[in-house]
Amino acid sequence: MNLKELRELIELVSEKGIAEFEMERQGFRLRICRNKPSEQPVAPLLVQAHAPLPQDLAVLAATPTPAPVAPLAPVAPAIAVPVEEPLNIIKSPIVGTFYRAPSPQAEVFVKVGDRVENDTVVCIIEAMKLMNEIQAEMSGIVAKIYVENGQPVEYGQPLFGIRS
Amino acid sequence: MPPPSSPLQHETASAHTPSLGIPLLRFDELASTNDTARELAAAGHSEGTAILARRQTAGKGRQGRVWSSPADEGLYLSIILRPQLPAPQASLMPLAAAIAVAEMLSFDFHTAADIKWPNDVRINERKICGILVESSIENGLLQSAILGIGINIAQQNFPDELHDVATSLYLETGQAFAPDEVLPPLLARLNQWYPAALRRPDQVIERWQQLSSFAHDCAVRIVSGDATLEGITRGLTASGALRLELANGEWRDIVAGEVSLRKTS
Numbered sequence: 001m002n003l004k005e006l007r008e009l010i011e012l013v014s015e016k017g018i019a020e021f022e023m024e025r026q027g028f029r030l031r032i033c034r035n036k037p038s039e040q041p042v043a044p045l046l047v048q049a050h051a052p053l054p055q056d057l058a059v060l061a062a063t064p065t066p067a068p069v070a071p072l073a074p075v076a077p078a079i080a081v082p083v084e085e086p087l088n089i090i091k092s093p094i095v096g097t098f099y100r101a102p103s104p105q106a107e108v109f110v111k112v113g114d115r116v117e118n119d120t121v122v123c124i125i126e127a128m129k130l131m132n133e134i135q136a137e138m139s140g141i142v143a144k145i146y147v148e149n150g151q152p153v154e155y156g157q158p159l160f161g162i163r164s
Numbered sequence: 165m166p167p168p169s170s171p172l173q174h175e176t177a178s179a180h181t182p183s184l185g186i187p188l189l190r191f192d193e194l195a196s197t198n199d200t201a202r203e204l205a206a207a208g209h210s211e212g213t214a215i216l217a218r219r220q221t222a223g224k225g226r227q228g229r230v231w232s233s234p235a236d237e238g239l240y241l242s243i244i245l246r247p248q249l250p251a252p253q254a255s256l257m258p259l260a261a262a263i264a265v266a267e268m269l270s271f272d273f274h275t276a277a278d279i280k281w282p283n284d285v286r287i288n289e290r291k292i293c294g295i296l297v298e299s300s301i302e303n304g305l306l307q308s309a310i311l312g313i314g315i316n317i318a319q320q321n322f323p324d325e326l327h328d329v330a331t332s333l334y335l336e337t338g339q340a341f342a343p344d345e346v347l348p349p350l351l352a353r354l355n356q357w358y359p360a361a362l363r364r365p366d367q368v369i370e371r372w373q374q375l376s377s378f379a380h381d382c383a384v385r386i387v388s389g390d391a392t393l394e395g396i397t398r399g400l401t402a403s404g405a406l407r408l409e410l411a412n413g414e415w416r417d418i419v420a421g422e423v424s425l426r427k428t429s
Contacts, residue, residue, distance in 0.1 A: 093251045093304045095403075097388060097420035103228020121300075127419045128255045128282040128404045129226060130297045130309070137303065150389030152420070155252065 087161030088138050092153040096127035100149045108149075110160070114142045122160055125153060140164040182212040184243050184358055185351035189215050193235075195222040198298060198312040201242035205308045211246040216347070223314060224296060231294055231314045232326060239315040239343040239350070246308050247362055251299075252403065254306045255419075256368045258283040258297045259404045260361035261311055263368065264353035265293045266375045272349040275336045279376040281397075281406045281423050285315075289425075290331035292316050313350070317343055369400050378423065384408070388421030 092098070100108040100123055110122050116136040125132045144161030147153055194200050194217040201215045217240045223231030233240050247254055262283035269277035269285065269292065278286045285293035292315060299309035316332035318340055333341055360367050373379040382397040386408065393416065395408035405417040 093301050094255070095252070095405075095419050099227075105228060126226075129258045129295065129420075130255055130299055131226070132251060132306075133298070133300045135300070135302055152388070 085163060087143050087163055088140060089158045090122060090134070090136060090138070090160040090162060092125060092155060092157045092159055093134065094125055094127055094132060095155050096125040096132070096153060098147045098149065098151050098153045098159065099124040099126065100145075110142050112142050112145060116140060116142060116162065134159070136160075136162065138162055138164070182210075182246075182358075184212045184245075184354045185214045185347075186212050187214070189213065191215065191217045193217060193219045193221065194240075196220055196224045196312075197240050197242035198224050198296060198310050201244055201310045201312070202298065205244045205246075205310060209244055211244055213244045214351075215242045216240065216343075218343075224312065225294055226296055232323070232330075233314065234319070236343065237316070237318040237332070239313065239317055239346050241314075241347070241350075242310050242312045243354070244308065245311055245358070247306050249306050249362065251301045251304055251306050253365075254299065254309065254361075255404050256361040256365050257309060257311065257358070258295055259372050259400075260357040260368050261295050261297070261313060261354065262293075263371050263375060264350065264357045265295070265313065265315065268346070268349050268353050269293075269333070270375075273333060273337060273341075273346075275333070277375075279372065279378070281376065281378050281418075282404060287331055287336050291329055292331050292333065292336070311354075315343075315346060315350075317341055317346055365402060369402065369404065372404075373399055378406075383426040385424050385426045386418055386421040387424075388418070393418070393421075394426055 100110075102109075102124065109124075110116060110120065116122060117139045118135065118137055120136045121133045122136050122142075123134050125134060140162040142160055143163040146158045146160065153159065189204075191197075191200070194215070197215045197217050197220060200217075201213070204213060204215065217233075219235035220231065220233035220240050223233035223240060225231045231240075232238075245257070247257070259282055262279045262285055265285045266277040266279050269275045269287065275287050277292070278289075280286055280291075283295040284291055285295075294314045296312040297309055298312070300307050316330060318334050319330075319332035320334060321327070322330045322332075333339075333346070357368065357371075378384065378397055380397055380399055384395065384397055386393045386395075386406075393408060393410065395410045395416070398407040398409050398415065401407060401417050403419075405419045406423070408416045408418055410416060
């Protein structure tokens with residue numbers, strides 16, 4: 001579920017005057033509660049995720065409530081909403097050894113949080129002493145690095161997750 | 165498990181046969197001929213363009229190592245290649261370059277050159293030539309590759325740290341050759357073997373195995389990253405990987421790592 005879908009769901013619950021809504025999908029559980037509909041135009045929001053969350057999912061603050069809120073019960077004031085955001089994957093074009101830097105002493109080509117463009121070199125893969133510089137061929141932010149420096153990689157193996 | 169097939173496209177591989185070494189750009193001093201070649205390749209210089217320096221101040225080896233490059237004592241050469249091959253099919257280029265150097269040293273200069281997998285050329289177990297190929301992959305195609313070759317020619321001695329591991333053409337033959345005497349026969353053999361790497365991979369594999377004492381039945385240790393493997397060599401796969409039989413009978417195809425001879429006690 002992405003942020004847009006979540007917003008739409010909240011709006012729907014709000015519009016229809018539904019007091020409480022709960023759903024569970026693939027280890028992700030969401031519960032939305034409204035206060036007494038007549039008194040509160042907008043309800044506090046409670047989102048729970050019981051399954052361990054994948055680390056590469058973006059964690060966003062809950063949608064701010066536009067009106068004063070009177071929670072019924074003690075509710076965590078800051079609510080994190082995990083949002084599943086599919087990453088674009090840079091895959092290995094060859095079998096070889098993965099290097100994050102041009103040499104052991106050098107800076108890495110990219111790290112998590114860096115912005116990459118199509119022609120940004122993200123790593124080297126060595127095969128038969130052919131040092132292949134791999135370009136991102138997409139633009140976005142490096143969200144995940146799947147392989148450790150110096151490890152063997154297979155053809156098609158995911159190397160980087162890029163958030164566009 | 166059989167190695168992944170390497171469907172090198174005999175028919176579709178580029179029909180062009182570039183002349184490696186034309187044009188030849190000479191420099192008195194460069195930091196690294198490979199770096200200059202990369203810049204020229206990025207600026208659009210044609211395939212075959214060669215960069216030759218009398219001296220390098222930061223000659224490049226694998227993984228940031230330095231290639232000792234005193235003035236006029238070695239051949240410091242980089243060539244721009246544009247093979248336009250799918251990346252997995254380009255892996256024989258470094259091996260083909262090693263064949264060219266080993267044949268040149270053996271047949272044009274009458275030494276006993278050997279190839280250590282994948283592309284170090286050695287005489288009497290000492291390194292005389294290093295080859296570093298740096299390529300750029302876009303859309304799965306090898307857009308350009310820089311073939312860097314360093315050959316020790318006139319050194320009469322080496323610094324202490326290289327003393328036991330390096331040799332030169334002078335030390336092996338007792339004759340003082342100039343880099344310009346080595347260049348023409350080298351280019352002739354590169355012009356034979358580079359097209360073979362693109363169109364006749366079977367010939368490259370066969371020739372490499374003929375020229376290398378490491379190809380078959382050789383007890384070796386291979387260090388790759390944090391991992392060390394020991395085993396007996398069992399030839400090359402079609403893509404140039406070194407097949408290794410481990411002590412437990414398992415076979416591995418090695419694509420990267422430092423190979424050393426394992427002395428059996």
